[in-house]
Amino acid sequence: MAQGLLRFITAGSVDDGKSTLIGRLLYDSKTIFEDQLESIEQASTQRGTDGADLSLLTDGLRAEREQGITIDVAYRYFATPKRKFIIADAPGHIQYTRNMVTGASTADLAIILIDARAGLLEQTHRHSFIAHLLGIKHMVVCVNKMDLVDWDEARYNEIVDLYRSFSSRLDIPDIRFIPISALQGDNVVDRSERMAWYDGPTLLNHLEHVHVAADRNLQDCRFPVQYVVRPQTDAHRDFRGYAGRVAGGVFKVGDKVVALPSGLSSKVTSIAIGEKQVDMAFPPQSVVMTLADDIDLSRGDMLVRENNQPESVQDIDARICWLSEQPMRPGTRFELHHTSREAKAVVKEVVYKLDINTLHRVEDDLQIGMNDIARVRIRTAAPVLADDYRRNRATGSFILVDPGTRLTVAAGVIYA
């Protein structure tokens, strides 16, 4: 079988042992190279720390190394014969919520680290909630530093129970618990001999086998047109192909499709990846489709099936995370970017803000600043072809761009 890809996020601070855990995964899978280790050892010596400080491997920017903190999402790569992994390594403090949201937006799985001595903390709730908000369906709760609680099964069970009762409020279908010691390597790559009472998989074993392909929406056909390919060469004088990435469902040659928003129908006559013709296309493939009829279709439009269409909406009920240092000014007209479509948009109402440590709704202070998560109602100038985010991440997500600064100021998920 082909080696697949798993994208996962780790959130936390150095204290949780996050860097140690990542360092161990990279080290035990032989992804740290000699010259990297050499360069880290040299830098650690200069700084007067004992041994190789593995956080230097993950903290890539000068400012981060100087301050000893992680301020941005860093991406790490490692592979085993079974899978290739992309780690989005996000900082864990509340002032970096937006970074964790960014890292979580493309992740299939989240690792939550809990210090066995400390138990559930505010940040455990916060990280779990963000993972849930961003639609991550697989969670691995690593109860770390088991070496510091004498490998105690009772302590582990206590934390598992507490987490279960908390997470029943979140919509995460697959939650797995693993007792580990990232520092000593127990249950990370190799099975722990000191926790014989645990009979589940090691962390790496779980990451290698967790089934994520089924998370992709293969039911609702969605093909946002990204670009129109028109060669205008002698060999392809009349060729007109629609390039895009399948956002949902399975498209087959011969399928009847409807173009939105025009509502015109046609039939798929060919699907190609580069110069190779294929019979079908599914997420997340990038293909070019041709149609039997010459209909009006361009970037921002979407091909769907007649009996299964997204909602065409101008009033959007969404959760947003505010990303900008400038607080949201009421009445600002944003550009809303959704699939390959853009529309002018205005936030009509802030319904409530969330205290993401307690998950309580805040209704008396509706000022939205950086890192705030809020439920809002948005009105767009043109219809958006939207699905519920929980059903389809690609057609249920959007960003808001400030028309003046051109910066991305908010990220949103649609509740349809």
Added chain:
Amino acid sequence: MSDYNLSHLDELEAEGMYVLREVAAQFERPAILFSGGKDSICVTHLARKAFAPARIPMPLVHIDTGHNFPETLQFRDDLVNELGVQLIVGSVQELIDRGEVTEEQGFNASRNRIQTPTLISTIEAHQFDACVGGARRDEEKARAKERFFSHRDDFSQWDPKNQRPELWDLYNGKCQPGEHFRVFPLNNWTELDIWNYILRENIAIPSLYFAHEREVIRRDGQILANSAYLNLRPDEQPEKLQVRFRTLGDLTITGAVESDADNLEKIVAEVAAARKTERGGRMDDKRSQSAMEDRKKEGYF
């Protein structure tokens, strides 16, 4: 269900093609930065697939240090002919001749650093609003935080502490006049992915990547190709070795490795077993812990 599983190379390819199409759709004057190295060859291959059966709708831009391996230039010209795309060359030598930059002197002198002003002047002359490059996040730690659409101010500078958030695959290519983006479709690829992909797609690459006999000198643990552009110390003696290159920069900075990998299968096996990063052979990165970050801030590739 297993019918709908993609290999990781398929997924990376789909992502790269998607990014390139976003570039063509969102920008007025995009370009592909082409060095003749394996990464920019992969970008070009992805572009060919992304826009087939049409030609790649953007020119290739080569920043020519004047210290090239002749093989690289020949390869570049052949590829441009085959693809039928426009080639734009930004010449470091011309900037030196016009007195706009000064060359480094000394034993380890290289034109690496003055590629940056040449690149910036080429971008300005052609008013490119997006330059697609082959950099990857796994190459170097400053690159681990790179975005797909990486914003550059009107001095071409990168501000790593103030990068735009980038979520899902919604890439915001909006900027102010004079600013531009660097775009990295291979962000999520590793060196091994590149080689596996070249093998799978049977992509042509310069002969320098394959093991061959070459006159080299050993310096500071590096093996450098001997050439007219290298200043030899009195004690340095050229010798002949069986080598290949893991990256291709210009002649003066690209370290070779001793190798007998003379075909793609052997290269994949060698890379998979390697214990040093590919940039371990790059003199330009060795100058300090932040060498790459500092160059990137100035506008380097």
